[in-house]
Amino acid sequence: MPKDTELGYEKVNVSYTEIGKMERHLLGMQARCRVVSSVWLWGVFAGMAYVLTENLNLHISNELIFVGINTTALLGICILWALDLQVYHRQLVWVMEEGKYMEGKYNWLPKLRKFRYGLLCHSDSSPRMVWYYLTQVLLLQSFGAASLATWLYKYQREALAGYTSLYVIIVSLIILIVYVITDDKVPTNPKGHKKPSK
Numbered sequence: 001m002p003k004d005t006e007l008g009y010e011k012v013n014v015s016y017t018e019i020g021k022m023e024r025h026l027l028g029m030q031a032r033c034r035v036v037s038s039v040w041l042w043g044v045f046a047g048m049a050y051v052l053t054e055n056l057n058l059h060i061s062n063e064l065i066f067v068g069i070n071t072t073a074l075l076g077i078c079i080l081w082a083l084d085l086q087v088y089h090r091q092l093v094w095v096m097e098e099g100k101y102m103e104g105k106y107n108w109l110p111k112l113r114k115f116r117y118g119l120l121c122h123s124d125s126s127p128r129m130v131w132y133y134l135t136q137v138l139l140l141q142s143f144g145a146a147s148l149a150t151w152l153y154k155y156q157r158e159a160l161a162g163y164t165s166l167y168v169i170i171v172s173l174i175i176l177i178v179y180v181i182t183d184d185k186v187p188t189n190p191k192g193h194k195k196p197s198k
Helices: 003-053 062-105 113-120 125-155 157-183
Strands: none
Touching: 003 062, 003 125, 062 113, 062 125, 062 157, 125 157
16 A cells, blocks of 8 residues: 555544544533533422421521522523534534544445434434433423412512512523524535435
8 A cells, every 4th residue: 555545544543433422422521411401400499409408597588588599490401402402512513524434435334324424413313412402401490480470469468469560571581592593504515515316
């Protein structure tokens, strides 16, 4: 085998290996985002249970503490949601597209990305990932609104409907903004190649 050909094979192998490392790194970062969001969700329940069972003497109603806990966790999960789908997932699509392109160009490379690319980077996978986060934030919103409504029912009944509705509207707007930001179609053709006509 000529030396130039060997050097060409070596460069392709190095690039292909580096793409695999980047893919694993991005998949790991996405997995961490989802683990942290789940931990925060369970941490909210643990925090509420702790507040209920311990006498903290904070001179603040438990319901208001619950509103603060739920709203803070909800905002944190929204940030993780945007980071996961708008940053890491988009990078993953581009890296996997490059790996798929190399596998198509160099026939001697193993065809590892055909199934994985279809599973992780197809547009149908994005709504499933969105629902993972959306379910958590809607659950936290429900607990926050119920806690606020309970506190208002005890101390300010005349403001119950107004303030609870305002809380739900503001939080829903935040969730909607994050949903719109992350639900745009991830580019499945980042290289700008023309898609084959059906």
